[in-house]
Amino acid sequence: MLTRISTYFYQRQRLVLFLLLAPPLLYMLVVYLGSLFSLLINSFYSIDDFSGMLIREFTLKTYGQIFSPANREIFLRTASMALSVTFASALIAFPLAYYIAKFAPPRLKTWLLIGVTIPLWSSYLVRVYAWKLILAKEGILSWFINLLHLNGPLDWLLSFENIGGSSLALSPIGMFIVFVYIWLPYMIIPIQTALERVPGSLVEASGDLGAKPLQTFRTVILPLSFPGVIAGSIFTFSLTMGDFIIPLAIGNSKFFIGQAVYSYQGTGGNVPLAAAMTMGPVVIMIVYLLIARKLGAFDAL
Amino acid sequence: MPSNTSSRPKASLGLTLAAFGTLLFLHVPMWIIFLYTFTPDETTYKFPLPGFTTKWFGIALQRADLWRSLTLSLQVAAIATFIALILGTLAAAAVYRSKFFGRESISFLLVLPIALPGIVTGIALRSAIGGLDIPFSFWTIVIGHATFCVVVVYNNVLARFRRTSATMIEASMDLGANSFQTFRHVVLPNIATALLAGGMLAFALSFDEVIVTTFTAGQQTTLPIWIFSQLSRPRDRPVTNVVATFVILITFIPIFIAQKISADASDTEGDSK
Numbered sequence: 425m426l427t428r429i430s431t432y433f434y435q436r437q438r439l440v441l442f443l444l445l446a447p448p449l450l451y452m453l454v455v456y457l458g459s460l461f462s463l464l465i466n467s468f469y470s471i472d473d474f475s476g477m478l479i480r481e482f483t484l485k486t487y488g489q490i491f492s493p494a495n496r497e498i499f500l501r502t503a504s505m506a507l508s509v510t511f512a513s514a515l516i517a518f519p520l521a522y523y524i525a526k527f528a529p530p531r532l533k534t535w536l537l538i539g540v541t542i543p544l545w546s547s548y549l550v551r552v553y554a555w556k557l558i559l560a561k562e563g564i565l566s567w568f569i570n571l572l573h574l575n576g577p578l579d580w581l582l583s584f585e586n587i588g589g590s591s592l593a594l595s596p597i598g599m600f601i602v603f604v605y606i607w608l609p610y611m612i613i614p615i616q617t618a619l620e621r622v623p624g625s626l627v628e629a630s631g632d633l634g635a636k637p638l639q640t641f642r643t644v645i646l647p648l649s650f651p652g653v654i655a656g657s658i659f660t661f662s663l664t665m666g667d668f669i670i671p672l673a674i675g676n677s678k679f680f681i682g683q684a685v686y687s688y689q690g691t692g693g694n695v696p697l698a699a700a701m702t703m704g705p706v707v708i709m710i711v712y713l714l715i716a717r718k719l720g721a722f723d724a725l
Numbered sequence: 726m727p728s729n730t731s732s733r734p735k736a737s738l739g740l741t742l743a744a745f746g747t748l749l750f751l752h753v754p755m756w757i758i759f760l761y762t763f764t765p766d767e768t769t770y771k772f773p774l775p776g777f778t779t780k781w782f783g784i785a786l787q788r789a790d791l792w793r794s795l796t797l798s799l800q801v802a803a804i805a806t807f808i809a810l811i812l813g814t815l816a817a818a819a820v821y822r823s824k825f826f827g828r829e830s831i832s833f834l835l836v837l838p839i840a841l842p843g844i845v846t847g848i849a850l851r852s853a854i855g856g857l858d859i860p861f862s863f864w865t866i867v868i869g870h871a872t873f874c875v876v877v878v879y880n881n882v883l884a885r886f887r888r889t890s891a892t893m894i895e896a897s898m899d900l901g902a903n904s905f906q907t908f909r910h911v912v913l914p915n916i917a918t919a920l921l922a923g924g925m926l927a928f929a930l931s932f933d934e935v936i937v938t939t940f941t942a943g944q945q946t947t948l949p950i951w952i953f954s955q956l957s958r959p960r961d962r963p964v965t966n967v968v969a970t971f972v973i974l975i976t977f978i979p980i981f982i983a984q985k986i987s988a989d990a991s992d993t994e995g996d997s998k
Contacts, residue, residue, distance in 0.1 A: 430903035437823065444819035445831075448812040448875065452834050456872045459849035466852045516747055523744035527736035536748070538984045543751045545935045545980040546928060549952045550969040554754040556956065557966075560770035566774045599847055599953060624960060654953050658840060666842015669935065673956040682844045688940075695852055702845050713833075 438610050460706075467699035476693060486696045490704070495684070502681040503709045506664040513660045516604065517611035521652075522645075524612075525619035537616075544609035555602045555688040559593040559674065566592075567649070583646060589676050599675040603664050608664070611656035616629055618652025619645070654716050661712065683706060747791065755973055762966045785967040790906040791951065798948040801863070802931040805870035810920060812871070813878025821886040838873035846873065847940035861943030870934060874927035881923030882916055883974065888940045921985040925979035932941070933976060948972065980997045 469478060470485045498522070524536045543551065558565050568579055582595055589595030622645055630640040668682030675715040679687075681701065687696050687697035736744070763778040785791060813835075838846050850869050854861065868949070871958055897907040935949035942950065949992075955965040 425906055427903045434898075441819055441823045441825060443823075444826075448816035448835075448879075449821075449831075451808075451812055453870070455850075455853075455868060456815065456838060456846075459853035460845075462856050463845070463849040466856070471746075501947040516750075519743035520747040521742055523740055525737055527734065527740070534988045536744075537988060539748050540751065541984050542977065542980055543755070545929050545983075546755070546976050547949075547969075547972045548934055549933065549949050549956065550758065550972050551755065551827060551836045553952065553956055553965070553969050556959075557757055557770045560752055562771045564768050564772040578905040605750065606753065608747070612747075632808060634848060651736050662840060662842050665963070666936070669953065669956070682842065683843055685848060689848055689851070689940075695848075695855070698848055699852060702848055705842050706845055709845075713840060717833075717995075 427484075437475070441450075446472040447619055450725070462579060463699045463702065466696050469696040470693045471679075471696055478695065479486055482688055484699045489697055492699050495701070498679050498681055498684050501678065502665055503601065505603065505680065506661045509600060509607065509664045510660040512600070512604050513608050514656065517608055517615055517656065519613035520648075521612045521619055521649075525616045538617075540609050540612050544613065548606060549669065551570045551606055551630050552602060552670055553596075556593065556673055557604065559591070559601075561591040561593065563593075592671045593674055594676050596678075600675050602670050606670070607660040607663050610659035611653075614654040614655035615649055616678070618649045619656070622648045651719055658709075659714060663708050726941045758782040758969045758973070759973060762963070762970050763994075764963065764966070767963055776846075778851070781963040781967050785964045788964065790946070791948075791968060794946050794948040794951045796865070797945055798932055801866050801870060801947060804867045805874050806848040806924050806928045807967070808867070808871040809874035809878045810924050813875045813927075814882050814916070814920065816875070817879050817882040817886055821883060822892045832879075834996055835876040835879050839876055842996075843873075843934075843936035847937040850937065850949035851940040861941065861945075863945060865941045866931040866938055866947070869937045870931040873934075873937070874931055875929060877927045878920070878923035881926070881987070885916050892907060918986045918990065929976045929983075931977050932974070 437632075467486060468482050468484070469480055470483045472478070472479055495720055498547070517592050518537075524533055525606070527538055560566075569575060578592075581597065582592070585594045589598075592598040592601075619686075626644055626648075627640055630644045631637070635643065666682050668680065668686045671680040671683050679703065687699045688694045688701060692698075741919055759988070760774070761770070762781060763777050763779065764771070764774040765778045766774065816831060819825075846869070850872075851867070856867050863935065889912075891909065893911055894907055897911045898904075902910065933949055935947075935953050936945055938950060939953070946954075952965065952968060955961060959965065
């Protein structure tokens with residue numbers, strides 16, 4: 425009996441394919457894309473200014489509100505934070521990724537990779553919480569800075585209007601450190617994967633043709649690892665842009681996109697505005713993903 | 726630069742220091758929470774610690790709200806992982822065994838929930854659930870979590886499928902096994918550890934998720950939501966320290982096992998080359 429069923433399916437590969445694909449596709453299409461679609465629809469609705477009721481009629485009014493000066497500032501603030509976090513992560517991630525891919529002996533390599541992936545998968549919230557302890561005015565970092573007599577430079581850094589604040593825990597600088605810390609593993613892994621694929625023979629050929637190690641690094645290794653950097657930047661950029669936990673826990677009261685969406689939707693009860701606001705990151709990320717795919721970043725994921 | 730490929734070049738001191746410095750940067754902050762579980766200080770994060778106490782562990786153990794949140798989080802993670810295991814494996818099998826129109830888009834579709842900012846997934850689900858007048862419940866949390874857990878299982882299982890040679894399956898069929906027997910005796914043992922690794926990572930991902938959960942939960946408080954409330958308005962600092970340490974430990978074990986499995990699997994692959 426089982427054999428007959430088996431033969432039946434074996435002769436109908438298309439049917440098997442359909443049966444395999446249907447459940448996951450259906451789930452993702454209905455639940456996920458369906459939700460995204462409903463979000464899109466909602467962004468074209470609006471809220472009645474007087475009653476606060478949802479008006480289910482097509483309008484571009486809500487999109488108009490996005491471009492208010494206050495919201496424009498939020499977009500700009502979030503985008504510049506996401507960009508600086510991405511650059512800093514790439515810079516900090518590269519040496520470790522390079523070391524793991526090209527220098528570490530096999531046994532050490534396994535452990536280093538585990539050392540990078542454990543923070544990647546361990547609790548995001550707890551890792552943010554750790555920095556609340558560290559950055560607190562009375563906390564361990566202040567104590568350490570005090571020990572090194574570096575209060576002067578720190579206060580000077582904190583005195584800048586756009587990035588400073590009353591303490592590290594309440595400043596964009598603090599937020600920046602936490603973002604880099606949280607998303608760093610997402611950058612290390614793709615760069616390491618890309619570096620791993622740079623053939624040793626190519627590096628040798630470069631050396632044989634007279635390039636100095638630094639030249640080889642700049643003209644061979646760096647360009648070939650670039651898809652990895654792009655792949656990592658997908659995560660650092662996207663995750664920073666949509667995050668509302670870190671700006672809520674660390675940093676001052678100035679809004680980021682995630683926070684704005686969270687409050688419009690929650691306390692504001694304005695789902696259309698929240699929906700329209702998220703369309704910004706969605707469009708940016710989809711364009712980013714398409715470009716990344718063209719640049720071959722998906723192979724490095 | 727040495728010309729034989731078997732011995733690796735030595736890293737410069739600067740690179741080695743930078744590499745290990747970065748690794749420390751990734752790990753030290755988590756140990757600091759552990760240190761703080763012993764502080765007697767309830768109102769600030771003062772360092773050096775003003776004393777030493779172990780009483781917070783006992784106090785945290787007796788908090789009924791924490792136990793409820795923990796149970797809820799474990800239940801959600803278990804069911805979301807179960808759904809992800811099934812859907813992820815099916816998708817991986819389909820992509821591995823056949824070429825079909827739109828095959829490349831499957832990965833794209835599956836990776837979207839983690840590539841797009843979590844807040845997008847969260848508010849999208851909320852607008853859909855709200856629009857359909859479905860009450861927010863345990864199940865809306867699970868459905869949300871499953872969407873971003875599928876890709877983790879999918880990636881792990883697909884990677885394993887690609888390392889498994891198709892000839893083994895053909896050989897099994899040639900020797901007279903039917904599809905079910907082949908699946909049971911050849912395919913399943915082959916992907917078992919990949920399922921375990923993917924499942925554990927999916928579990929860790931769900932157990933810890935907060936952004937999507939804030940949008941898909943009703944009155945339910947998962948453990949991450951409890952921690953999140955403490956993050957924005959700290960009321961129980963010492964208890965939060967204990968909970969945070971507990972979460973690190975409980976997620977550490979599955980992650981460590983999953984990573985070890987994946988690392989060993991790619992080692993054996995390297996040997997056979």
